[in-house]
Amino acid sequence: MRPIPLVDLRAQRHRLRDRLDGAMLRVCDDANFIMGTEVTDFERRLAEFCGARHALACANGTDALLLALMAKETGPGNAVFCPTFTFAATAEVVALQRATPVFVDVLEDTFNIDPDSLLAAIDVARSIDLKPTGVIAVDLFGQPADYSSLGDIAEEHGLWILADAAQSFGAQYRGQRVGQLAEITATSFFPSKPLGCYGDGGAILTDDDALAECIDSLRIHGKGSNKYDNVRIGVNSRLDAIQAAILKEKLAIFAEELAARERIAQRYSDRLSDVVRIPRISNETSSTWAAYTIVVDGCDRDRMAKGLKESGISTAIYYPVPLHRQTAYKEFPRANGSGLPQAERLAKTVLSLPMYPYLDEATQDRVITRVRELAASCELSS
Amino acid sequence: VLKGVPIRLPQQKSYEFHTFVNFVSQCDRRDELQNHLAGKGVQTVVHYNTPIHLQPAAAAMGCRRGQFPVTERLCETILALPANQTLMADDICFICREIEVVLGRGV
Numbered sequence: 466m467r468p469i470p471l472v473d474l475r476a477q478r479h480r481l482r483d484r485l486d487g488a489m490l491r492v493c494d495d496a497n498f499i500m501g502t503e504v505t506d507f508e509r510r511l512a513e514f515c516g517a518r519h520a521l522a523c524a525n526g527t528d529a530l531l532l533a534l535m536a537k538e539t540g541p542g543n544a545v546f547c548p549t550f551t552f553a554a555t556a557e558v559v560a561l562q563r564a565t566p567v568f569v570d571v572l573e574d575t576f577n578i579d580p581d582s583l584l585a586a587i588d589v590a591r592s593i594d595l596k597p598t599g600v601i602a603v604d605l606f607g608q609p610a611d612y613s614s615l616g617d618i619a620e621e622h623g624l625w626i627l628a629d630a631a632q633s634f635g636a637q638y639r640g641q642r643v644g645q646l647a648e649i650t651a652t653s654f655f656p657s658k659p660l661g662c663y664g665d666g667g668a669i670l671t672d673d674d675a676l677a678e679c680i681d682s683l684r685i686h687g688k689g690s691n692k693y694d695n696v697r698i699g700v701n702s703r704l705d706a707i708q709a710a711i712l713k714e715k716l717a718i719f720a721e722e723l724a725a726r727e728r729i730a731q732r733y734s735d736r737l738s739d740v741v742r743i744p745r746i747s748n749e750t751s752s753t754w755a756a757y758t759i760v761v762d763g764c765d766r767d768r769m770a771k772g773l774k775e776s777g778i779s780t781a782i783y784y785p786v787p788l789h790r791q792t793a794y795k796e797f798p799r800a801n802g803s804g805l806p807q808a809e810r811l812a813k814t815v816l817s818l819p820m821y822p823y824l825d826e827a828t829q830d831r832v833i834t835r836v837r838e839l840a841a842s843c844e845l846s847s
Numbered sequence: 848v849l850k851g852v853p854i855r856l857p858q859q860k861s862y863e864f865h866t867f868v869n870f871v872s873q874c875d876r877r878d879e880l881q882n883h884l885a886g887k888g889v890q891t892v893v894h895y896n897t898p899i900h901l902q903p904a905a906a907a908m909g910c911r912r913g914q915f916p917v918t919e920r921l922c923e924t925i926l927a928l929p930a931n932q933t934l935m936a937d938d939i940c941f942i943c944r945e946i947e948v949v950l951g952r953g954v
Contacts, residue, residue: 687904693895695902 515644526653
Protein backbone atom coordinates (compact mmCIF):
# COMPACT_ATOMS: atom_id res chain seq x y z
CA MET A 466 0.00 0.00 0.00
CA ARG A 467 1.25 3.48 -0.86
CA PRO A 468 2.28 5.40 2.28
CA ILE A 469 0.06 8.35 3.19
CA PRO A 470 2.05 11.41 4.32
CA LEU A 471 0.80 13.90 6.87
CA VAL A 472 1.19 16.66 4.28
CA ASP A 473 1.91 15.99 0.61
CA LEU A 474 3.70 19.03 -0.81
CA ARG A 475 4.48 17.23 -4.06
CA ALA A 476 0.83 17.09 -5.08
CA GLN A 477 0.66 20.90 -5.14
CA ARG A 478 4.08 21.09 -6.78
CA HIS A 479 2.81 18.83 -9.55
CA ARG A 480 -0.17 21.11 -10.14
CA LEU A 481 1.86 24.34 -10.18
CA ARG A 482 5.12 23.04 -11.66
CA ASP A 483 5.33 25.30 -14.71
CA ARG A 484 4.16 28.43 -12.92
CA LEU A 485 6.52 27.91 -9.99
CA ASP A 486 9.50 27.13 -12.20
CA GLY A 487 8.78 30.27 -14.22
CA ALA A 488 8.54 32.37 -11.07
CA MET A 489 11.80 31.07 -9.62
CA LEU A 490 13.71 31.49 -12.88
CA ARG A 491 12.38 35.02 -13.26
CA VAL A 492 13.99 35.95 -9.95
CA CYS A 493 17.29 34.31 -10.94
CA ASP A 494 17.30 36.14 -14.27
CA ASP A 495 16.52 39.48 -12.59
CA ALA A 496 19.34 38.82 -10.09
CA ASN A 497 17.44 40.80 -7.46
CA PHE A 498 17.39 38.39 -4.55
CA ILE A 499 16.66 40.45 -1.43
CA MET A 500 13.42 42.48 -1.10
CA GLY A 501 12.68 44.39 -4.32
CA THR A 502 9.49 44.36 -6.39
CA GLU A 503 8.78 40.63 -5.97
CA VAL A 504 8.48 41.16 -2.24
CA THR A 505 6.54 44.44 -2.32
CA ASP A 506 4.18 42.99 -4.93
CA PHE A 507 3.59 39.90 -2.77
CA GLU A 508 3.03 42.08 0.32
CA ARG A 509 0.39 44.07 -1.54
CA ARG A 510 -1.46 40.90 -2.60
CA LEU A 511 -1.22 39.40 0.88
CA ALA A 512 -2.72 42.55 2.41
CA GLU A 513 -5.50 42.54 -0.20
CA PHE A 514 -6.29 38.89 0.47
CA CYS A 515 -6.90 39.42 4.18
CA GLY A 516 -8.05 43.03 4.18
CA ALA A 517 -5.22 44.34 6.37
CA ARG A 518 -3.82 47.76 5.54
CA HIS A 519 -0.18 46.66 5.73
CA ALA A 520 1.61 43.37 5.13
CA LEU A 521 5.33 43.21 5.94
CA ALA A 522 7.19 40.08 4.90
CA CYS A 523 10.05 38.76 7.03
CA ALA A 524 12.33 35.77 7.33
CA ASN A 525 10.06 33.38 9.27
CA GLY A 526 7.04 33.18 11.54
CA THR A 527 9.12 33.38 14.72
CA ASP A 528 10.68 36.63 13.55
CA ALA A 529 7.20 37.92 12.72
CA LEU A 530 6.30 37.46 16.40
CA LEU A 531 9.62 38.90 17.57
CA LEU A 532 9.31 41.99 15.35
CA ALA A 533 5.81 42.59 16.69
CA LEU A 534 7.07 42.44 20.29
CA MET A 535 10.00 44.72 19.43
CA ALA A 536 7.61 47.24 17.86
CA LYS A 537 5.47 47.14 21.01
CA GLU A 538 8.66 47.76 23.05
CA THR A 539 8.10 44.69 25.19
CA GLY A 540 10.81 44.29 27.79
CA PRO A 541 11.85 43.42 31.34
CA GLY A 542 9.02 43.53 33.89
CA ASN A 543 6.33 42.97 31.27
CA ALA A 544 4.07 39.93 31.52
CA VAL A 545 3.00 38.55 28.15
CA PHE A 546 0.32 35.86 28.33
CA CYS A 547 0.68 32.82 26.07
CA PRO A 548 -1.24 29.58 25.81
CA THR A 549 0.88 26.68 27.00
CA PHE A 550 -0.48 24.31 24.35
CA THR A 551 1.49 25.72 21.40
CA PHE A 552 4.82 25.59 19.61
CA ALA A 553 7.81 27.00 21.52
CA ALA A 554 8.18 30.06 19.26
CA THR A 555 5.14 31.71 20.90
CA ALA A 556 6.86 32.01 24.29
CA GLU A 557 10.45 32.03 23.03
CA VAL A 558 10.16 35.51 21.52
CA VAL A 559 8.80 36.87 24.82
CA ALA A 560 11.75 35.45 26.74
CA LEU A 561 14.19 36.72 24.09
CA GLN A 562 12.83 40.23 24.71
CA ARG A 563 13.58 39.72 28.43
CA ALA A 564 9.89 39.96 29.20
CA THR A 565 8.14 37.17 31.12
CA PRO A 566 5.88 34.66 29.40
CA VAL A 567 2.99 33.75 31.69
CA PHE A 568 1.36 30.49 30.64
CA VAL A 569 -2.38 30.14 30.24
CA ASP A 570 -4.48 26.99 29.82
CA VAL A 571 -6.54 26.24 26.71
CA LEU A 572 -10.14 25.27 26.08
CA GLU A 573 -10.72 21.57 25.81
CA ASP A 574 -12.85 21.75 22.66
CA THR A 575 -11.15 24.40 20.47
CA PHE A 576 -7.56 23.96 21.79
CA ASN A 577 -7.31 27.78 21.97
CA ILE A 578 -6.50 30.08 24.89
CA ASP A 579 -9.05 29.96 27.72
CA PRO A 580 -10.31 33.46 28.68
CA ASP A 581 -10.98 32.40 32.30
CA SER A 582 -7.47 31.02 32.65
CA LEU A 583 -6.17 34.27 31.15
CA LEU A 584 -7.91 36.24 33.92
CA ALA A 585 -6.28 33.99 36.52
CA ALA A 586 -2.88 34.50 34.85
CA ILE A 587 -3.31 38.29 34.96
CA ASP A 588 -3.84 38.05 38.74
CA VAL A 589 -0.76 35.82 39.07
CA ALA A 590 1.36 38.31 37.12
CA ARG A 591 0.23 41.23 39.31
CA SER A 592 0.91 39.22 42.46
CA ILE A 593 4.58 38.89 41.49
CA ASP A 594 4.93 42.55 40.44
CA LEU A 595 4.92 42.03 36.70
CA LYS A 596 3.05 44.50 34.52
CA PRO A 597 0.38 42.74 32.45
CA THR A 598 1.25 43.98 28.96
CA GLY A 599 -0.05 41.81 26.16
CA VAL A 600 -1.59 38.54 25.05
CA ILE A 601 -0.33 36.32 22.27
CA ALA A 602 -3.44 34.57 21.01
CA VAL A 603 -2.56 31.43 19.08
CA ASP A 604 -5.01 30.26 16.41
CA LEU A 605 -4.15 26.62 16.97
CA PHE A 606 -4.42 24.22 14.04
CA GLY A 607 -5.89 27.06 11.95
CA GLN A 608 -8.92 28.09 13.99
CA PRO A 609 -8.97 31.69 15.25
CA ALA A 610 -9.02 32.12 19.03
CA ASP A 611 -12.01 33.70 20.79
CA TYR A 612 -11.03 37.28 19.87
CA SER A 613 -14.26 38.75 21.17
CA SER A 614 -13.73 37.54 24.77
CA LEU A 615 -10.00 38.26 24.54
CA GLY A 616 -10.73 41.76 23.30
CA ASP A 617 -12.96 42.47 26.31
CA ILE A 618 -10.28 41.28 28.74
CA ALA A 619 -7.55 43.17 26.88
CA GLU A 620 -9.56 46.38 27.04
CA GLU A 621 -10.31 46.00 30.74
CA HIS A 622 -6.67 45.32 31.65
CA GLY A 623 -4.95 47.58 29.11
CA LEU A 624 -3.34 44.77 27.14
CA TRP A 625 -2.50 44.60 23.46
CA ILE A 626 -3.30 41.43 21.48
CA LEU A 627 -0.82 39.87 19.10
CA ALA A 628 -2.41 37.16 16.94
CA ASP A 629 -0.07 34.22 16.45
CA ALA A 630 -1.59 33.18 13.13
CA ALA A 631 1.26 30.91 12.08
CA GLN A 632 -1.33 28.27 11.18
CA SER A 633 -4.42 30.35 10.49
CA PHE A 634 -3.72 32.75 7.63
CA GLY A 635 -6.85 32.50 5.46
CA ALA A 636 -9.25 31.66 8.31
CA GLN A 637 -12.17 33.86 9.38
CA TYR A 638 -13.86 34.96 12.59
CA ARG A 639 -17.26 36.64 12.53
CA GLY A 640 -16.89 37.42 8.85
CA GLN A 641 -13.44 38.95 9.16
CA ARG A 642 -10.25 37.40 7.85
CA VAL A 643 -7.24 36.63 10.02
CA GLY A 644 -5.10 39.75 9.70
CA GLN A 645 -7.93 41.99 10.86
CA LEU A 646 -8.69 40.30 14.18
CA ALA A 647 -5.96 41.87 16.30
CA GLU A 648 -3.82 45.00 16.38
CA ILE A 649 -0.91 42.95 14.99
CA THR A 650 -0.97 39.53 13.38
CA ALA A 651 2.07 37.35 12.76
CA THR A 652 1.99 34.49 10.26
CA SER A 653 4.34 31.86 8.88
CA PHE A 654 5.04 30.49 5.42
CA PHE A 655 6.86 27.38 6.66
CA PRO A 656 6.52 24.80 3.85
CA SER A 657 3.84 22.66 5.52
CA LYS A 658 1.60 25.63 6.39
CA PRO A 659 -1.63 26.09 4.41
CA LEU A 660 0.14 28.93 2.57
CA GLY A 661 3.77 27.82 2.57
CA CYS A 662 6.88 28.69 0.61
CA TYR A 663 9.95 26.62 -0.34
CA GLY A 664 11.99 27.47 2.74
CA ASP A 665 11.43 29.85 5.64
CA GLY A 666 9.17 32.87 5.43
CA GLY A 667 6.76 34.94 7.52
CA ALA A 668 4.77 38.16 7.60
CA ILE A 669 3.23 40.74 9.90
CA LEU A 670 -0.20 42.19 9.21
CA THR A 671 -1.52 45.39 10.74
CA ASP A 672 -3.78 48.35 10.06
CA ASP A 673 -1.59 50.66 12.15
CA ASP A 674 0.60 52.94 10.00
CA ALA A 675 3.06 53.77 12.78
CA LEU A 676 3.56 50.11 13.73
CA ALA A 677 4.05 49.16 10.09
CA GLU A 678 6.68 51.86 9.64
CA CYS A 679 8.47 50.76 12.80
CA ILE A 680 8.45 47.09 11.78
CA ASP A 681 9.70 47.98 8.29
CA SER A 682 12.68 49.64 9.99
CA LEU A 683 13.22 46.87 12.56
CA ARG A 684 13.35 44.10 9.97
CA ILE A 685 16.24 45.84 8.17
CA HIS A 686 18.67 46.58 11.01
CA GLY A 687 16.65 49.49 12.38
CA LYS A 688 17.08 51.49 9.18
CA GLY A 689 16.08 55.12 8.85
CA SER A 690 16.08 56.76 5.43
CA ASN A 691 18.34 53.97 4.12
CA LYS A 692 20.05 50.88 5.45
CA TYR A 693 23.21 52.79 6.37
CA ASP A 694 21.18 55.12 8.57
CA ASN A 695 20.50 53.23 11.80
CA VAL A 696 17.84 54.88 13.93
CA ARG A 697 17.01 51.93 16.21
CA ILE A 698 18.38 48.52 17.10
CA GLY A 699 16.84 46.07 14.67
CA VAL A 700 17.36 42.62 13.22
CA ASN A 701 18.04 41.11 9.81
CA SER A 702 14.74 39.54 8.82
CA ARG A 703 13.68 39.76 5.21
CA LEU A 704 11.78 37.47 2.87
CA ASP A 705 13.83 36.26 -0.11
CA ALA A 706 12.56 37.47 -3.48
CA ILE A 707 12.45 33.86 -4.68
CA GLN A 708 10.10 32.93 -1.82
CA ALA A 709 7.88 35.94 -2.57
CA ALA A 710 7.66 34.83 -6.22
CA ILE A 711 6.67 31.31 -5.14
CA LEU A 712 4.12 32.62 -2.65
CA LYS A 713 2.47 34.81 -5.30
CA GLU A 714 1.75 31.73 -7.40
CA LYS A 715 0.46 29.81 -4.40
CA LEU A 716 -1.70 32.70 -3.19
CA ALA A 717 -3.47 32.68 -6.56
CA ILE A 718 -4.95 29.22 -5.82
CA PHE A 719 -5.14 29.58 -2.04
CA ALA A 720 -8.89 30.23 -1.74
CA GLU A 721 -9.58 27.10 -3.75
CA GLU A 722 -7.19 25.08 -1.56
CA LEU A 723 -8.87 26.38 1.59
CA ALA A 724 -12.22 25.14 0.24
CA ALA A 725 -10.67 21.71 -0.43
CA ARG A 726 -9.28 21.60 3.11
CA GLU A 727 -12.72 22.43 4.50
CA ARG A 728 -14.32 19.66 2.43
CA ILE A 729 -11.74 17.10 3.60
CA ALA A 730 -12.08 18.15 7.25
CA GLN A 731 -15.85 17.87 7.01
CA ARG A 732 -15.50 14.38 5.57
CA TYR A 733 -13.26 13.30 8.45
CA SER A 734 -15.66 14.76 10.99
CA ASP A 735 -18.73 13.11 9.40
CA ARG A 736 -17.07 9.71 9.46
CA LEU A 737 -15.18 9.77 12.74
CA SER A 738 -17.38 11.64 15.22
CA ASP A 739 -18.82 8.47 16.72
CA VAL A 740 -15.42 6.86 17.54
CA VAL A 741 -13.07 9.72 18.53
CA ARG A 742 -13.48 13.35 19.62
CA ILE A 743 -13.41 15.48 16.47
CA PRO A 744 -12.20 19.11 16.42
CA ARG A 745 -14.91 21.60 17.28
CA ILE A 746 -15.11 24.68 15.12
CA SER A 747 -17.23 27.37 16.71
CA ASN A 748 -20.03 28.61 14.50
CA GLU A 749 -18.38 32.04 14.37
CA THR A 750 -15.10 30.80 12.87
CA SER A 751 -13.70 28.98 9.91
CA SER A 752 -10.42 27.07 10.09
CA THR A 753 -7.61 26.70 7.60
CA TRP A 754 -7.21 23.13 8.87
CA ALA A 755 -3.45 23.50 9.12
CA ALA A 756 -3.87 20.27 11.10
CA TYR A 757 -6.87 17.98 11.50
CA THR A 758 -6.50 16.98 15.12
CA ILE A 759 -8.60 14.40 16.91
CA VAL A 760 -8.67 13.67 20.63
CA VAL A 761 -8.28 9.99 21.42
CA ASP A 762 -9.50 9.68 24.99
CA GLY A 763 -11.48 6.47 24.85
CA CYS A 764 -8.40 4.40 24.13
CA ASP A 765 -4.60 4.57 23.99
CA ARG A 766 -3.47 7.39 21.67
CA ASP A 767 0.05 6.05 21.20
CA ARG A 768 -1.24 2.64 20.24
CA MET A 769 -3.50 4.21 17.67
CA ALA A 770 -0.57 6.21 16.23
CA LYS A 771 1.52 3.04 16.10
CA GLY A 772 -1.25 1.08 14.40
CA LEU A 773 -1.67 3.80 11.77
CA LYS A 774 2.06 3.89 11.17
CA GLU A 775 2.09 0.13 10.59
CA SER A 776 -0.51 0.71 7.88
CA GLY A 777 1.68 3.34 6.23
CA ILE A 778 -0.35 6.28 7.56
CA SER A 779 1.66 9.22 8.97
CA THR A 780 0.35 11.11 11.97
CA ALA A 781 1.80 13.74 14.28
CA ILE A 782 1.38 14.80 17.89
CA TYR A 783 1.02 18.56 18.16
CA TYR A 784 2.18 18.96 20.93
CA PRO A 785 3.48 16.16 23.14
CA VAL A 786 4.62 18.43 26.02
CA PRO A 787 2.94 21.75 26.95
CA LEU A 788 5.39 24.63 27.23
CA HIS A 789 5.05 25.05 31.01
CA ARG A 790 6.43 21.49 31.33
CA GLN A 791 9.39 22.06 28.98
CA THR A 792 12.88 22.28 30.45
CA ALA A 793 13.47 25.77 29.06
CA TYR A 794 10.12 27.19 30.21
CA LYS A 795 9.12 25.40 33.40
CA GLU A 796 10.36 28.21 35.68
CA PHE A 797 8.08 30.84 34.15
CA PRO A 798 4.82 31.71 35.91
CA ARG A 799 1.51 30.16 34.94
CA ALA A 800 -2.17 30.77 35.56
CA ASN A 801 -2.33 27.98 38.09
CA GLY A 802 0.60 26.82 40.16
CA SER A 803 -0.47 23.21 40.31
CA GLY A 804 -0.68 22.85 36.55
CA LEU A 805 -2.68 23.63 33.45
CA PRO A 806 -4.94 20.58 33.29
CA GLN A 807 -6.56 20.87 29.86
CA ALA A 808 -3.24 21.32 28.07
CA GLU A 809 -1.69 18.46 30.00
CA ARG A 810 -4.57 16.17 29.11
CA LEU A 811 -4.55 17.18 25.44
CA ALA A 812 -0.80 16.57 25.17
CA LYS A 813 -1.55 12.93 26.01
CA THR A 814 -4.58 12.50 23.76
CA VAL A 815 -4.27 14.58 20.57
CA LEU A 816 -3.41 13.05 17.21
CA SER A 817 -3.20 14.90 13.91
CA LEU A 818 -4.26 12.99 10.78
CA PRO A 819 -3.11 13.44 7.17
CA MET A 820 -4.44 16.77 5.86
CA TYR A 821 -3.68 18.55 2.59
CA PRO A 822 -5.91 19.92 -0.16
CA TYR A 823 -4.97 17.12 -2.57
CA LEU A 824 -5.95 14.24 -0.25
CA ASP A 825 -8.29 12.22 -2.50
CA GLU A 826 -11.34 10.42 -1.12
CA ALA A 827 -10.01 6.89 -1.62
CA THR A 828 -6.82 7.74 0.30
CA GLN A 829 -8.76 9.51 3.01
CA ASP A 830 -11.06 6.49 3.31
CA ARG A 831 -8.02 4.34 4.09
CA VAL A 832 -7.23 6.65 7.00
CA ILE A 833 -10.84 6.74 8.19
CA THR A 834 -11.26 2.95 8.03
CA ARG A 835 -8.05 2.35 9.94
CA VAL A 836 -8.85 4.93 12.65
CA ARG A 837 -12.26 3.29 13.16
CA GLU A 838 -10.76 -0.18 13.35
CA LEU A 839 -8.08 0.91 15.79
CA ALA A 840 -10.52 2.87 17.95
CA ALA A 841 -12.57 -0.32 18.35
CA SER A 842 -9.61 -2.62 19.04
CA CYS A 843 -7.61 -0.24 21.28
CA GLU A 844 -10.70 0.30 23.35
CA LEU A 845 -11.11 -3.40 24.03
CA SER A 846 -7.49 -3.93 25.00
CA SER A 847 -6.82 -0.77 26.99
CA VAL B 848 46.69 52.57 -14.77
CA LEU B 849 46.02 54.98 -11.91
CA LYS B 850 49.68 55.60 -11.11
CA GLY B 851 50.17 59.31 -10.38
CA VAL B 852 46.47 59.99 -9.89
CA PRO B 853 45.80 61.34 -6.35
CA ILE B 854 43.73 58.37 -5.20
CA ARG B 855 44.76 55.81 -2.63
CA LEU B 856 44.14 52.20 -3.61
CA PRO B 857 44.11 49.15 -1.35
CA GLN B 858 47.57 47.66 -0.95
CA GLN B 859 48.15 43.96 -0.77
CA LYS B 860 51.20 42.85 1.14
CA SER B 861 53.30 39.92 -0.02
CA TYR B 862 51.82 37.69 2.68
CA GLU B 863 48.17 38.66 2.03
CA PHE B 864 45.59 37.41 -0.42
CA HIS B 865 42.52 39.63 -0.60
CA THR B 866 39.03 38.65 -1.84
CA PHE B 867 38.39 42.29 -2.86
CA VAL B 868 34.74 41.86 -2.02
CA ASN B 869 34.98 45.65 -1.99
CA PHE B 870 37.82 47.48 -3.76
CA VAL B 871 37.89 50.54 -1.54
CA SER B 872 39.76 53.63 -2.71
CA GLN B 873 40.33 56.87 -0.77
CA CYS B 874 40.50 60.40 -2.12
CA ASP B 875 39.79 63.94 -0.94
CA ARG B 876 37.11 64.77 -3.51
CA ARG B 877 35.10 61.61 -2.99
CA ASP B 878 31.57 62.98 -3.53
CA GLU B 879 32.59 64.83 -6.69
CA LEU B 880 34.23 61.67 -8.03
CA GLN B 881 31.23 59.51 -7.18
CA ASN B 882 28.83 61.91 -8.94
CA HIS B 883 31.01 62.06 -12.03
CA LEU B 884 31.30 58.28 -12.25
CA ALA B 885 27.56 57.86 -11.74
CA GLY B 886 27.02 60.20 -14.68
CA LYS B 887 29.16 57.89 -16.78
CA GLY B 888 27.18 54.83 -15.71
CA VAL B 889 29.80 53.57 -13.27
CA GLN B 890 28.27 52.37 -10.00
CA THR B 891 30.28 52.98 -6.84
CA VAL B 892 29.30 52.65 -3.17
CA VAL B 893 30.30 54.12 0.16
CA HIS B 894 30.57 51.55 2.95
CA TYR B 895 29.89 53.38 5.27
CA ASN B 896 28.80 56.99 5.28
CA THR B 897 28.11 57.13 9.00
CA PRO B 898 30.20 55.23 11.54
CA ILE B 899 28.25 53.19 14.08
CA HIS B 900 29.15 55.49 16.97
CA LEU B 901 27.45 58.43 15.22
CA GLN B 902 24.27 56.53 14.23
CA PRO B 903 21.06 57.67 15.97
CA ALA B 904 20.66 54.12 17.36
CA ALA B 905 23.96 54.58 19.26
CA ALA B 906 23.08 58.00 20.70
CA ALA B 907 22.23 56.50 24.09
CA MET B 908 25.83 55.32 24.44
CA GLY B 909 27.04 58.90 24.69
CA CYS B 910 29.45 58.82 21.75
CA ARG B 911 30.59 62.08 20.16
CA ARG B 912 32.13 63.35 16.95
CA GLY B 913 35.92 63.35 17.10
CA GLN B 914 36.07 60.30 19.30
CA PHE B 915 37.28 58.02 16.52
CA PRO B 916 39.08 60.41 14.12
CA VAL B 917 40.47 57.84 11.67
CA THR B 918 37.08 56.18 11.20
CA GLU B 919 35.36 59.54 10.81
CA ARG B 920 37.89 60.68 8.21
CA LEU B 921 37.56 57.39 6.29
CA CYS B 922 33.79 57.82 6.13
CA GLU B 923 34.42 61.04 4.19
CA THR B 924 37.05 59.70 1.79
CA ILE B 925 36.28 56.08 0.95
CA LEU B 926 34.72 54.94 -2.32
CA ALA B 927 34.36 51.31 -3.44
CA LEU B 928 35.11 50.99 -7.15
CA PRO B 929 33.62 48.25 -9.34
CA ALA B 930 35.62 45.04 -8.82
CA ASN B 931 34.33 41.64 -9.83
CA GLN B 932 35.38 38.68 -11.90
CA THR B 933 33.28 39.66 -14.93
CA LEU B 934 34.89 43.10 -15.40
CA MET B 935 36.90 43.32 -18.68
CA ALA B 936 40.19 45.13 -19.22
CA ASP B 937 38.39 47.75 -21.33
CA ASP B 938 35.96 48.43 -18.48
CA ILE B 939 38.84 48.97 -16.08
CA CYS B 940 40.59 51.39 -18.50
CA PHE B 941 37.34 53.31 -18.96
CA ILE B 942 36.79 53.65 -15.20
CA CYS B 943 40.41 54.74 -14.64
CA ARG B 944 40.20 57.35 -17.41
CA GLU B 945 37.09 58.84 -15.85
CA ILE B 946 38.74 58.91 -12.43
CA GLU B 947 41.65 60.80 -13.95
CA VAL B 948 39.25 63.28 -15.59
CA VAL B 949 38.11 64.32 -12.09
CA LEU B 950 41.28 63.98 -10.04
CA GLY B 951 43.93 64.74 -12.66
CA ARG B 952 47.44 63.28 -12.63
CA GLY B 953 50.34 64.57 -10.63
CA VAL B 954 53.77 65.20 -12.09
